[in-house]
Amino acid sequence: MKRVGIMGGAFDPIHLGHLLAAEAAREQYRLEEVWFMPSHIPPHKHQAGVSGEQRLAMVEAATRSHPAFKPLDIELRRGGVSYTVDTIKELRGQHPALKLHFIIGADMVNYLPKWEGIEELTGMLRFIGLQRPGSFLELDALPPYIQDAVLLADMPLVDISSSLIRKRISSGLSVRYMVPEAVYEYIVRSGLYGIHS
Numbered sequence: 695m696k697r698v699g700i701m702g703g704a705f706d707p708i709h710l711g712h713l714l715a716a717e718a719a720r721e722q723y724r725l726e727e728v729w730f731m732p733s734h735i736p737p738h739k740h741q742a743g744v745s746g747e748q749r750l751a752m753v754e755a756a757t758r759s760h761p762a763f764k765p766l767d768i769e770l771r772r773g774g775v776s777y778t779v780d781t782i783k784e785l786r787g788q789h790p791a792l793k794l795h796f797i798i799g800a801d802m803v804n805y806l807p808k809w810e811g812i813e814e815l816t817g818m819l820r821f822i823g824l825q826r827p828g829s830f831l832e833l834d835a836l837p838p839y840i841q842d843a844v845l846l847a848d849m850p851l852v853d854i855s856s857s858l859i860r861k862r863i864s865s866g867l868s869v870r871y872m873v874p875e876a877v878y879e880y881i882v883r884s885g886l887y888g889i890h891s
């Protein structure tokens with residue numbers, strides 16, 4: 695069975711924290727591919743300020759150089775609120791022979807009990823959880839059926855978030871090296887987040 699990781703997020707914009715988390719999960723759990731999937735409307739968060747098309751273009755730019763990383767536009771094409779349970783059912787229908795892993799940072803691991811259809815989701819995939827500065831991943835605080843569905847991976851802690859990047863750009867500060875060069879160029883070229891080159 696092919697082992698695939700899915701890294702879902704708003705990617706507004708995609709940054710080095712996302713990429714290092716995906717690479718750590720890929721290596722430690724021998725994932726053959728990792729699919730980066732921008733959400734349409736995130737279930738529990740403000741809607742992205744930048745269009746789905748532009749967030750996908752940044753994901754494409756960020757993943758192009760890695761042979762195992764691919765963009766996935768399934769949630770942008772479906773529209774509406776991007777509940778993971780709906781997406782995973784759709785993906786399992788399309789690819790019944792995949793072993794799916796959903797890669798998430800500590801903030802999202804702690805939030806798993808509130809995910810739509812979480813009981814059903816834990817029967818369809820494993821989560822791979824990574825520590826993230828600012829949110830301590832506490833497996834013991836989760837119900838046992840969720841703990842059983844979460845695998846842990848290590849990564850160099852990266853204190854970068856999309857909101858930090860947006861805030862720095864709007865304050866005229868540099869975000870070079872917080873995002874891949876190709877993403878930085880896309881942000882400048884498209885004038886995203888009010889950037890001045």
Ligand SMILES: Nc1ncnc2c1ncn2[C@@H]1O[C@H](COP(=O)(O)OP(=O)(O)OP(=O)(O)O)[C@@H](O)[C@H]1O
Nearest residue numbers: 702703704705711798799802826852854855856857
């Ligand atoms: N620096 C990081 N280290 C580990 N995981 C991360 C990091 N940044 C984001 N993630 C994880 O990546 C996934 C997608 O995150 P998302 O696209 O919402 O980025 P974000 O940086 O959290 O955005 P925002 O700051 O706008 O809330 C989530 O599971 C999140 O926990």
Ligand SMILES: O=C(O)c1ccc[n+]([C@@H]2O[C@H](COP(=O)([O-])O)[C@@H](O)[C@H]2O)c1
Nearest residue numbers: 702703704733736737739777778809810
């Ligand atoms: O389905 C849910 O209820 C759910 C709740 C919170 C987060 N998620 C998914 O988890 C991924 C990371 O979420 P976020 O809010 O950090 O971008 C993204 O793919 C979301 O759709 C999903």
